[in-house]
Amino acid sequence: MTDSNSPVPYGDDASADFDHEDSNRSSNRHFNDILTTQLKRRQLLKGGLGLAVAGGLFAHAGWLGAAPPHASGKPGLGHGFPGKPGRPIELGFTAIAASRVDDIVVPPEYTFDVILPWxxxxxxxxxAYLDGGHNSGVDQEQQIGMHHDGMHYFPLSPSPVHGSRHGLLVMNHExxxxxxxxxxxxxxxxGVRDADEVRKEIAAHGVSVVEIREHRGRWEVVRGRFNRRVTAATPMEIRGPARSHVKMRTAYSPDGTRTRGTHNNCAHGFTPWGTYLTCEENFAGYYVNRGERPREHGRYGVATGNGRYRWETVEPRYDATPGIGEAxxxxxxxxxxxxxxxxxNPFRPGSTPVKHTAMGRFAHEGIVFAKPGxxxxxxxxxxxxxxxxYIYKYVSRENYIPGRAGSxxxxxxxxxxxxxxxxxHGEWLPLDIxxxxxxxxxxxxxxxxxxxxxxxxxxxxxxxxxxATPMDRPEWGAVDPNNGWVYFTLTNNSQRGNSSEVDEANPRGPNPYGHIIRFLEDGGRHDSATFTWDIFLLSGTESDSLGPDGNPLTADNIxxxxxGLWFDANGLLWIQTDMSGSQLASGPFGNNQMLVANPATGQIKRFLSGPNVCEVTGVVATPDHRTLFVNIQHPGEGGGGSSWPGNVLRPRSATVVVRRRDGGIVGT
Known part of the structure; x- marks a missing residue:
């Protein structure tokens, strides 16, 4: 999603692009300027993206999206799953066609169920959920939140078999x-909101922790002790360099060590020690400052008029206008x-969530860890x-020691x-006083x-x-388990102009389709100060794209x-889309979708299509890789003609469970 410097008028469409503000007024050279230099050198911008070079984009790599060498030095091979290194991976399913069906569409080799709707x-x-919007704020505090997004599955057994049938599904609600x-x-x-409506809206944000179990082939909610809602009202602890900072002190926490709530939770991460990380993205629009805005408000788009949902009319903490006295x-x-x-910590339902400030304050889409050594x-x-x-990296000062690692x-x-x-090539610039x-x-x-x-x-x-280099909306990241390459989706950028404003890493201006970039840290060490990068693919139509194999995309994968971006244990890359506007309404792509790519071979296929006007976002598998969970967000938003998941007055975000009909490994 996105944040503008202007508030969204009350009652406007909730899908308005308010979260992807362009408040960067620096003169830093844009990624598109860099990439244009390289593209021109390779003569790939003749009348758009003419395919003058089949061999690839960069002289230093010699290919666009082709298979990088693996740790074994043998290109084109994946690990296989489980425990069969070197086995070639094939995308063993039939690519589905682009779809405008108001339902989930999966390959004929697969089946799906729907669980955990809002x-x-x-x-x-x-x-119980009362169709038509009749639940109260108290009800919503005990129910799954709205607009499902990033999620992770935590098994409740060390056994791959039992852990793949019983676990905790933890998900964001954006x-x-x-x-x-x-x-x-x-x-x-x-001019004042209804208090219980605001309570309900606050409760529908945040994170759900829910225990689920497979029973007779269907997944169901377990009324267990781990179930929990973390909302925009939950007390939080602040740690790291901003703890107790003068700019963190409020009437709620005069010493600047605590706050309430987590907002606009988009993608996520999970730690090596088994906790869940929720990422606060477009938080600024929830607040209003009608006075003088300091840089920590202006650079992030805090509203000067009404807040996004007018919560400030009921909850004083959403009014950030400076008063006469102290902060x-x-x-x-x-x-x-x-x-x-x-x-x-999903295993400690009474624990206080912690905000880790050392990793910076910005519109966090998600967080992904390199494999810890x-x-x-x-x-x-x-x-x-x-x-x-920008794209950021965090490197801990203390080394990772198994058994002693923690928050x-x-x-x-x-x-x-x-x-x-x-x-x-590229470099990491320290943001260190x-x-x-x-x-x-x-x-x-x-x-x-x-x-x-x-x-x-x-x-x-x-x-x-x-x-740093300004980018085209850096969203989800993923690390290839086979070779350590780091991938990032650059979703789109309608605000960038013509080729004079593009660079090597952001090659199109404007960029309505987006692309995926990747980089490899020098020396194979993720804490390196330098890296090598290339473009994995340029998204778009059959006439305006470049796929992972260096050829244009086709009807099977435009x-x-x-x-969304996620590597499974096989090294297959799952790609989710978030189109909106004219692309979603009348473009050649159909509804939002999920694709699977094999970076080792350049193969890519469309795997899933969602219902009308939804976003396909969030994906994770059980340990045995035989069950895939996929989130569907805001079907039919803004009156977009959806009744998904069926037999409801109003469409509901939900989680889709996808499995092979033969019980095999998903994707392969």
Missing amino acids: GTPILGDYP YIDQRAMHASGPTLVD TSDFRNEPNTQGWITEI PGRPLVAYMGDDAQNE HLLDDGTLYAARFNDDG DDAGFRAAADAAGVAFSDQGDVVINARLAADVAG HASPD
Whole structure:
């Protein structure tokens, strides 16, 4: 999703593109400028993306999206699953056609079920979902939230067999559709929202933890002790360099160590020690500041008029307008407590979630860890999902030690932003107050940071002054388990102009279709300061795209706006799309979809298509890789003609369970 600097008028379509604001006013050279240099050198921009070179894009690599060498040095081979290294991987399913059917479409070799739609009771009194928006705020606090997004499956048994039949499914709920949520739409009387409606909307945000079990071939909710809702009202602890910072102090937490709630939870991550990370993306639009906006508001798009849902009319913490007294007397700093990576322990339902500020404050799409190496730092990659923002890396100061690793590794480390160079190489720029190069860059730009807490609160500004490369909405990341290449989706960018504003890593201006970039850290070490990069694929139509094999995409795999990204244990890359507007309504791509790519062979096929106006987002498998969970978000949003998942007055986000008819491994 996206954030503009202007508020969304009350009652406007909840799908308005308010979250992908372009507030970057730095003069940093855009990724498109870099990529254009390389594309022109390869003569790939003749009348668009003419395919003058079949051998690939970059001289340093010699291919566009072709198979990189694996650790074994043998290209074109995957690991296989389970435990069969070197076995070639084939996408063993029939590619489905682009679809406009208001339902899930999967290959004929597969079947699917639907579970956990919005409003499913999971704890407390287990209040039933009342179709037509008649549930209360108290009900919603005990039910699955709205607009499912990123998720992870935690098995409840170490056995691959039993753990694949019984576990915890933990999922994000990104935002809400007010018209679908309330019986008669949102209520506003004399400029004030109805208090229970606001309570319900706050409760529909956040994260659901739900115990599920397969019983007679169907997955069902277990009324277990782990079930939990973490919402936009849940108390949170603040850790890392911004803890107790003067810019984090509020009337709720005068010492700046606590806050309430997690907002606009998009993608996610999971730690090597078995906890869930929810990522706060487009938080700024929930707040309003009608006074002077400091840089930590303006650079992030905090509204100057009404907040996104007008919660500030009921909940004072959403009004960030400075008062007369100290910051501890009002909520001027409340937006600064949002936009972080938040850790939730799904196995301790009474534990307090923790916001880890060392990893920076921005519109976090998700977080993905490199495979941790004993005695090496823990490394994570993150994207800032807004137009012309950055890709980040976090490297822990302490080394990862199995059995001793824990959340302390997320509180002390170095945050970096990526710079992509014309020659297919790049470097990580430290955003560290103790780094002489960073201090010199800040001084040269006339920007002052008081301490590291100030740096991470203003991570976007820090990346500006460091000289990072603005990108086309960096969204989900994924790390290839076979060779360590790191992939990021760059969903699209309608705000970038013609070829004078493009670069090697963002090759089109404007970029309506998006693309996927990847990079390999030098020396094979994820904590390296430099890397090599290329473009994995350029999304688009059959006449305006380049696939992983260096050839145009075909009817089996054309797509636009790649968003969700996930590697399975085989090294197959699952790609989910988030098209909107005219592309979704009348383009050649059909409804939003999920594809599977094999980076080792360049093969890519369309695997799943979703119902009308939905986003396909969030995917994870059971340990045995025989069950796939896929989230479907906002079907029929804005009156988009959907009744999914069927027999309902209003469409509902839900989770789809996909399996092979023969019980085999999904994808292969």
